[in-house]
Amino acid sequence: MTVVWQCQGVKPPAAPAGAVRQGSLRELNLALVLGRIAAARRPPSRAALAAETGLTRATVSAVVEDLVAGRLVTEADPTPRAGAGRPARGLMLAGDGPAGLGLEINVDYLAACVVDLAGQVRHHTVHRADQRPVSPADALGRLAELAGQARADADAQGLTLAGAALGVPGLVDDAGRVRLAPNLGWRDVPVPELLADHPPLTETVDGVPPLVVDNEANLAALGELHAGAAPGSFLHISGEVGIGAGIVLDGALFRGTRGWSGEIGHIPVRPDGPPCRCGGRGCLELYAGQEAILSAAGLAGADLPADRASTRLTQLAAAEHPAVLRALAEAGTAIGVTVASVVNLLDLDTVVLGGGYAPLTGWLRPPVLAEIERRVLTAAWSPVTVRPATLGATAAAVGAAGSVVRRIIARPGGWLARL
Amino acid sequence: MTVVWQCQGVKPPAAPAGAVRQGSLRELNLALVLGRIAAARRPPSRAALAAETGLTRATVSAVVEDLVAGRLVTEADPTPRAGAGRPARGLMLAGDGPAGLGLEINVDYLAACVVDLAGQVRHHTVHRADQRPVSPADALGRLAELAGQARADADAQGLTLAGAALGVPGLVDDAGRVRLAPNLGWRDVPVPELLADHPPLTETVDGVPPLVVDNEANLAALGELHAGAAPGSFLHISGEVGIGAGIVLDGALFRGTRGWSGEIGHIPVRPDGPPCRCGGRGCLELYAGQEAILSAAGLAGADLPADRASTRLTQLAAAEHPAVLRALAEAGTAIGVTVASVVNLLDLDTVVLGGGYAPLTGWLRPPVLAEIERRVLTAAWSPVTVRPATLGATAAAVGAAGSVVRRIIARPGGWLARL
DNA sequence: GTCATTTAATTCAACCACTGAACAAATAGC
DNA sequence: GCTATTTGTTCAGTGGTTGAATTAAATGAC
Structure with a gap:
């Protein structure tokens, strides 16, 4: 039996019942300690971990021993700091252990990247080409080639791919099928089946890397979450051809x-x-989508490659092109009205503008903030921060790869048991 | 040292670090087994619990022994069913153990109730009176009297109050202060301080019942969650004088x-x-709030007691009063537009109409569903259910009391350690 | 240069809670 | 009455944490 390409959709196949068996204790503490090591700014010592987790130093030592044996953690060579007493040995995530493969299909490019456990991007390829005229099978075939290159590069660097995630700009169901990707023109595309034939992805080094297919905006939000500066809860808005959002609540994607x-x-x-092609009326996309902004700025027929649109708008805005400034102000107001609804509903304190919006934040932020202040009941006591995404256009692919390694950090038991 | 009235606000004082010490194992399994007993439709046997949790029968027996000793669980006297073999002894939540005290201040009434571990309402008092002309101190004083009666009644029934929760129609901060309750006319009311002087609440039987102050709509949603039929995630809309909502995600209030x-x-x-008194424009409350509906129905000057408004509307709607039907259709459309936003954002599959909306569901549902179908991208594959709340106007008080006992069920370790 | 001081990490007996199997209890069917 | 069947308990065994004692490795005072 060689199921070469296990694939799943967005929702994990049902959370385990939650029974706390005997061994779970170790598993939970492995996750706890590894999580602390991952979250620390500088390599912590075993003693420091014991102090902050409440576990005994003996336990921490035993747990760390397991983690080191499983290539998840290494000791930092240079002693981190000295005071008076035996110097601590710092612990950090291993850069040569498991890594995640991130893939992305978007309207105007394909991307693949590899991220190691420490969050470093170890490989990154982008293939720029409009995917709308390409059939899903061909697009996925091309993507599989990129994935093959990424895998080869990861192997060469001594990394072990522990899984893969694929972001698409559309709705993905439990089985990994793309139900609808309006801007890509896809409908009911069985991604797992189409990928099953491609050797570069099925030939695995050891074990099978399961693939998770997810929405591109969700993965971008995860990328932003792991990129650090982000707090526990925020709304990440991806302004591509369509407008998607990832909602992170208490450090987890919702x-x-x-x-x-x-x-x-x-x-x-x-x-x-005005009617939207979704069937509704007056949707945000009609006021703040890429086409809407270009059209309002009088650049409708310019026939820009989609990935250039954002750059072009930034240039014109920086040059204080009046129509562009007006278009951005209008888009910002529409975004602001929507964000005000979201903040009223969810009480978030941070909104991240990602994708094509990121470079335009300087112009979008004022109208967005103005609407928030007008319309959010709690705005007086609870200021909302609006900031650009720190990852650029690569957020979704990096987030996809990051989601793989984050899953290992969150539940290292599985990885260790695999050995 | 007699801190007589510990009080806290909405957010718990910081989740414990999550260290899994040795005893945590037992604590987790206590919670697991108790949770299953609470969730079961009919009293399960120890063997059934072992089967569904994955624990050993030996472990389940030991855990159940602790729970029974702590008065959280009792054995069902009548053997639940027989097949062939030793008859099982059913386990159910104890009705004579800890109970929760629920309090509510609303625009036109005060309420107090006691709910036992099994979810039964063991005491319920409502004091109908417009609270707008009353000072916060006097309102809380009157509420303390109700609470005193409730406590006495609970004692008489052999119940031990394990805590209290208070719902108010406004924004509550971490310290339990009411920052703003617009429809009540409250602003910066220090509830804990005002309640500290009232003996009926401070005289505790054993130990101090901490008080949690929370938003009324949140507690109503919790009440609905525990009232059973509700699934894991839903939006509960409370249509009182103002419109509030409680968001339940994966079985937990967000x-x-x-x-x-x-x-x-x-x-x-x-x-x-049109401008709203919140400073914004065109808010939902202007289209679907109680006053808006009454005014649109031509009943604006009728000077109904607030708690009668909903009943009156229901009567007139049942009599097919044209203006009322039109007003409800308009309100439903406004609610539908808003709900469509929420569903697009959160992908919920259930919306519960509570408070004054509950009896009007028959008239509100069609326009709400129509807007959802028009405006929700995924509506075609993912039908949304709109249903009335099963708890009536008492939802917030019952939910408040329920939140206390639910906290014990979710983490029984604390209650057991108290013995 | 030596030694007390200090902090880090490991070792080890004790203990707690779960496991698995054997056993006792209680009923239905024959 | 006997067997089959299912429930619940008892008990030795084991994994993992605990806490104290011990070893390790540095700084600083004299």
């Missing part, structure tokens, strides 16, 4: 009942506004 | 960064609509 949360682009801004 | 989530009443429906 996916919704069926994994289709974050469809912020179709939140009604003006219920009686 | 409170937001500062505990101020669910301010759905001030989500903009028409961004350029």
Whole structure:
């Protein structure tokens, strides 16, 4: 039996019942200690970990021994600091252990990247090409080639790929099928089946890396979460051709009942506004989508490659092009109205502008903040921060790869048992 | 040292670090088994619990012994069912152990109730009176009297109050202060301090019942969650004088960064609509709040007691009063636009209409569903259910009391250690 | 240069809670 | 009455944490 390409969709196949058996104790403490090591700014010592977790130093030592044996943690060579007493040996995530493969299909490019346990991007390829005229099978075939290169590069660097995640700009169901990707023109595309034939992905070094297919905006939000500066809860808005959002609540991505949360682009801004192709009226996308901004700026027919649109807008805005400034102000107001709804509903204190919006933050932020201040009941006591994404256009691919290694950090038991 | 009235606000005082010490194992399994007993439809046997949790029968027996000793669980006297073999002894939540005290201040009434571990309402008092002209201190004083009666009644029934929760129709901060309750006319009311002087609440039987102050809509949603039929995630909309919502995600109330989530009443429906007293424009409350509906139905000057308004509307709607039907259709459309935003954002599959909306569900549901179907991208594959709340106007008080006992069920270790 | 001081990490007996198997209890069916 | 069947308990065994004692490795005072 060689199931070469296990694939799953957004929702994990059902959380284990939660029975705390005997061995779970160790498993939980492995996760606890590894999580602390991952979250620490500088390599902590065993003693420091014991102090902050409340575990005994003896226990921490035993746990760390397991983690080191499993290539998840290494001791920092240079002694981190000295005071008076035996110097501590710092612990940090291993850079040569498991790594994650991140893939992305978007309207105008394909991307693949490899991220190691420490969060470093060890490989990154982007293939720029409009995917709309390409069939799903061909697009996935091309992506498989990129994945093959990424795998080879990872092997060469001594990394072990522990899994893969694929981001697509659309709705993904439990089985990994793309139900609908409007801007890509996909409908009911069975991604796992189409990928099953491609050797570069199925030939695995050891063990099978399962693939998770997820929404691109969700993965971008995860990328932003792991990129550090982000707090526990925030809304990440990806302004691509469509507008998607990832919702991070208390440090975890919120996916919704069926994994289709974050469809912020179709939140009604003006219920009686112009019809949207989604069937509704006055959706946000009609006011703040890429096409809407370009059209309002008088650049509608310019026929820009999609990935250039954001750059071009930034240039023109920086040059104080009046129509562009007006278009961005209008888009910002529409985004602000929507964000005000979200903040009223969820009481978030941070909004991250990602994707094509990131470089435009300087112009979008003022109208967004203005609407928040007008419309959010609690704005007076609870200021909302609006900031650009720190990862650029690569957020989704990096987030995808990061989600793989984060899963190992969150539950190292599985990885260690594999040995 | 007699801190007589420990009080806290919405957010728990910081989750424990999550260290899994030795004893935690037992604590986790106590919670696991107790949770299963609470969730079961009919009293399960120890063997059945072992089967579904994955624990050994030996372990389950030991855990159950602890739970029975702590008066959290009792054996069901009548053998639940027989097949062939030794008859099972059913286990159920104890009705004579800890209980929760629930309090509520609303615009036109005060309420107190006691709920036992099994979820039964063992005491319930409502004091109908408009609280707007009453000072916060006097209102809380009157509430303390109700609480005293409730405590006496609980004692008489052999129940031990394990804590109390108070719902208010406004924003509550971490310290239990009411920052703003617009419809009550409260601003910066230090509830804990005002309650500290009232003996009926401070005289405790054994130990101090800490008080949690929370938003009324949040507690109503919790009440609905525990009342059973509700699934893992839903939006509960409380249509009182104001409109609030409680968001339940994966079986847990989502409170937001500062505990101020669910301010759905001030989500903009028409961004350029009439000004709202919150400072925004076109807020939902202007279209679907109680006053808005009454005014649209031509009943504006009728000077109904607030608690009668909903009943009156229901009667007139049942009599097919044209203006009322029109008003409800308009309100339903506004609610539907807002709910569509929420569903697009969170991918929820259930919306519960509570408070004054509950009896009006028959008239509100069609327009709400119509807007959802028009505006929610995923509506085609993911039908949304709109249903009335099963608890009536008592939802918040019952939910408040229920939140106390639910906390014990979720973490029984604390209660057992208290013995 | 030696030694007390200090902090880090490991070792080891004790203990707690779960495991698995054997056993006792209680009923239905024959 | 006997067997089959299922429930619940007892008990030795084991994994993992605990806490104290011990070893390790540095600084600083004299």
